Amino acid sequence: MTPLDAVQIPFVGGYDQLDLSDVMTSLSPTAIVASNDLLALGVIGALKREGLSVPGDVSVAGFDGITIGRLIDPPLxxxxxxDASMGATAASLLLDMAENAAPARHLDVAYVLRRGGTVRAI
Structure with missing residues (x-):
């Protein structure tokens, strides 16, 4: 099975108003990776409103490691x-580009995968 292309899901209003019904009907994804943890929590709520379980039907992961993700059941x-080093690194790169005409470049920033219970083992 080949992975689906990335899909941007637009929403208006709060995270609690996220509607995934069209995406779930048309694409039937088995996993959703949100661009931040608050959006991941909104995705979990939307999936539950669709009658789906996390991670039984759909795995969900977030990005940034906010504390509230550890407070849900199962943990995100x-x-x-x-955050601090990522912001400082970005600011340093921007200043270098603006002040010294430095070319844009790619930097690796340290990260840690915090395993919770929202991703199904396959």
Whole structure:
């Protein structure tokens, strides 16, 4: 099975108003990786409103490792990144580009996968 292309899911309003019904009907994904943990929590709520279980029907992971992700049941699987060092690194790169005409470049920033219970073992 080949992975689906990334799909951007637009939403208006709060995370609690996220509607995944069209995406679930048309694509039937088995996993959703949200761009941040708050959105991942909104995805979990939307999936539950669709009558789906996490991770039984759909695995969900977030990105940034906020504390509230550890307070849900099951805890959110997420990628933790050190916010302060990520912000300082981005600011340093931007200043270098603006002040010294440095070329854009790719940097690796440390991260940790915090396994929770929202991703199914396959």
């Amino acid at each position: 699987t997420t990628i933790e990144m050190p």
